[in-house]
Amino acid sequence: MIPYAVHPSRPEGERRxxxxxxxxxxxxxxxxxxxxxxxxxxxxxxxxxxxxxxxxWLEARLVAEEVLAAELRNGRIRPGAFSGAVRGHRWRVVVVPAAVADAQPSNGRVLLEARLSVEVSASRVLAVDRLLVGGSQ
Structure with a gap:
């Protein structure tokens, strides 16, 4: 009979x-x-x-700012609805007198509410609301 070979013991978990x-x-x-x-x-x-x-969304926001800046620069802000297109984005703005109890025009100026809508895509629209000072007519 061949004697059984004994391997030196290794700590458990150690690999060869x-x-x-x-x-x-x-x-x-x-x-x-x-x-x-x-x-x-x-x-x-x-x-x-x-x-x-x-x-x-950023392009639509820039179009909104550009439209409002152009309207302010030209001083044509009057109550009414306006629309147009800038760089492929259609926009529409509706301007109405502000609903303020003591809104008395002074020097032909009145506080106006403007809601500007810029088309972002076919199903999304960016809306920007502003209070502006404009003409009463």
Whole structure:
């Protein structure tokens, strides 16, 4: 009979230097890698879409500011409805006298409420409300 060979004992959990990964460890690593790879492209697409929406809202806001600045510069602010288009964005402004109890025109000037709507896309509109000083007629 051949005597039983006794290996020197190792602390538990320590691997042999020539030991590799088990099949289970490789499968877990591949599953984690697959999950990460599937999330990253969706995140990039979502971020790109958000940037596009932000750009459209910013352009609409700049159009609104440009329209209001042009109206203020020309001094043509009067009650009524006006519309137009700037850089591909359609806009409409409705100007009415402000609903203030003591609104008495002085020197032909009156406080006006202006609601400016700028089309961001086919289904979205940016609305800007302002109080302005303008002519009473």
């Amino acid at each position: 230097p020539d030991a590799g990964f088990t099949l289970l460890e490789v499968l877990v690593a591949v599953a984690i890698l697959a999950a990460v790879i599937s999330v990253v492209p969706r995140s990039l697409v979502s971020a790109r879409t958000s940037i596009g929406h932000s750009r459209a």
